[in-house]
Amino acid sequence: MGSRQASLEESCGRQGTGAGGPRGAGPDAGATSAIADSAGGYAAFTLFPENASVLTVEYKVNLLAPAEGEHLEAVGKVLRSGRTLTVCQLEVFGVQGAQRSLVAAGQQTLICVEARAEQ
Secondary structure, eight states: OOOOEEEEEOOOOOGGGGTTTTTTSSSOHHHHHHHHHHHHHHHHHSSTTTOEEEEEEEEEEEEHHHHHHHEEEEEEEEEOOSSSEEEEEEEEEEEEETEEEEEEEEEEEEEEEOOOOOO
């Protein structure tokens, strides 16, 4: 069986100044949500059969703090993998040096799409 967890990192702009946000406070909500969605997708993908694809059915992200730091780290963890749907926990951290602070948390539901036979 697969690992059930995946981590991704994304730069926060110019040396952590957060040039991407509307007020210069860090990456915007779209970037934070996108990296969370990807981390959950990769976590689910570790449990899917070879030649299968993963699709997000729905996800919800709570933005808890400004996404500040040198980079963002997103962690997706499979909570339950069923026959059709997989549910993942999502966390995004702002990382500055050795310090990590939680900036977003959420949950996601994904579906395993089996490869179709060629016709």
